[in-house]
Amino acid sequence: VAILDAALRGLQEVGYANLTTDRIARDAGVGKQTIYRWWNSKADVVLDALREHARAVETRPTGELESDVAAFMSSTFRLLRGPTGTGQVLKALMAESQLQAEFAPRFASFIQGRRDVLRSVIERHASAHADIDAAVDMLFGALWYRLLVEHAPLVPSLARSLARIVAHGL
């Protein structure tokens, strides 16, 4: 509702770190208590506000494991680098989930949702005995690792490299 909108607006204006509960409340024209009634912390609000963004990543199958994976990763990269600052927000949520124990499970379930999508993409092609979990961890792991450490950008060529290695390695 208005609270989620206010949260997104605040994220773009001042960034997650400077986003306060008071600010969201004021922007949304809402009492602080109303926020605490429905969520446990600003992290939960932001996670909710973000959920719909994530749905945007969809790929239709081609015939090949490598190209499917490359397409999926590319599409995700694009979202994260996009103008909505989704990447920056996800970084902050990952951080919050480390520091606020009670937020962690809710964030983990969001992550699990993404894993399931990628897993189903791989399962379309992979042999049954392959270690798909490890592959998913490597793909998303590389993504998160670059996102968090920022030693290098999430460029399309990386998506292709990752896809190639996994496709050959499985």
Added chain:
Amino acid sequence: VAILDAALRGLQEVGYANLTTDRIARDAGVGKQTIYRWWNSKADVVLDALREHARAVETRPTGELESDVAAFMSSTFRLLRGPTGTGQVLKALMAESQLQAEFAPRFASFIQGRRDVLRSVIERHASAHADIDAAVDMLFGALWYRLLVEHAPLVPSLARSLARIVAHGL
């Protein structure tokens, strides 16, 4: 010095999130100012306190890429799961580096040190045109991903799976 000891002690007693500068100062029998004279935040103190732990991961080369990588990853996993809570602290530092912009570069350089070690392990065997950066990102990425999200533990069998996929995929 005594400050680093107090920091480590505090980490094990209350965890990173509940560790405050005041607490470290009191535990170390030191004025807060003395801490700020040498470090910029508790994250820097903890990073310093941690640096020596990381040096423990060393592997001597065998003849094979796959087994070298598996050994390196296994050894790292062991450290992270160890009784000193190194894994937990690293998670918290990664989190802090997202929320405190000025800490990020110092943490990134710590990360880069680890990358360099793994990279040199791979370079002993890989062909020159292989995408080693992507491989390193996948290996460390998978590690961090599991460490942060905790959807599955860092078991030795994962180390072997990761090594196999990378060795075949490169």
Added chain:
Amino acid sequence: VAILDAALRGLQEVGYANLTTDRIARDAGVGKQTIYRWWNSKADVVLDALREHARAVETRPTGELESDVAAFMSSTFRLLRGPTGTGQVLKALMAESQLQAEFAPRFASFIQGRRDVLRSVIERHASAHADIDAAVDMLFGALWYRLLVEHAPLVPSLARSLARIVAHGL
């Protein structure tokens, strides 16, 4: 009605200061709105709940000013020290009337009622030119002063002392 009962029950269980409108409503099995429809604040509810208690103080005239006054004051003291906590509640209402401007006139009219009773007791005996208002203020004043400050209890001997001074002084 049930609301007044719930208010009295609440007063004895948690005291005036911790009595909230929500609590009265919940205890009475009533919507908060229903309370606000008939009263302006919890102070008004409590004042209503209290009114009947006050009627209990009645004295029949003897022949003497001093003994009539002593009897009236004694009787009032007895009520205030009684097991219903009337004294405690009155203190709280006096407090509320200081902090909530719109409640003050309603409380003042309650007070005026008591003044009228005492005044008529004195007028039975006093000479017309005596300053009865001052006497009433002194008598009730001493009562309220001890009630509010609690530097000493409202014992019967005080009632006699007050009556003696006023009777001789007028």
Added chain:
Amino acid sequence: VAILDAALRGLQEVGYANLTTDRIARDAGVGKQTIYRWWNSKADVVLDALREHARAVETRPTGELESDVAAFMSSTFRLLRGPTGTGQVLKALMAESQLQAEFAPRFASFIQGRRDVLRSVIERHASAHADIDAAVDMLFGALWYRLLVEHAPLVPSLARSLARIVAHGL
């Protein structure tokens, strides 16, 4: 210090009921914590801010009980009606001491200080066996009663009436 000044300023600008801890802190250019470090509530701050005002009431003895008492009461009335709003603030403090149990003893000791002054005035003349406590209660009682209920103002003629009754009654 600056906090007490800010409190007094705030009292005159918005009155006790609308005076908030945040406001005092902001006006004084001070962190809220600093206030809570030295006082327990805004009531304590205000009580402190007020203490010096009270010292202003001093009377030198004449030869007569009645005139001494009348002078003391008159002088006190003048202070309470004065332009600093001392009377209004005292009302609010009396109210607070009813609603905040832990403030009550501190306020009571302030009250006791005033009692001691009046008592010593009376003791200069009164016979040893007279009930001076009752007299003090009546005098200050009448004062507080009118101050709190506001059924009539604290005019000098009242001071004279009270003094006469007490002087004749003792």
Added chain:
DNA sequence: AGCTAACCGAGACGGTACGTCCCGTCTTGCA
């Protein structure tokens, strides 16, 4: 040996955000 200067513990300080509490009003859904 005495005097001075640097250092450092202790912790008060200005400041910001937090999460809770209660108020008095507004909305919903059952009877």
Added chain:
DNA sequence: TGCAAGACGGGACGTACCGTCTCGGTTAGCT
């Protein structure tokens, strides 16, 4: 249709830490 139930906007509260700033006592070095 009326009322219980309770969500809501609002705003003060008291607490927790942050990073900076005094304040004294101690110590080390210089005279």
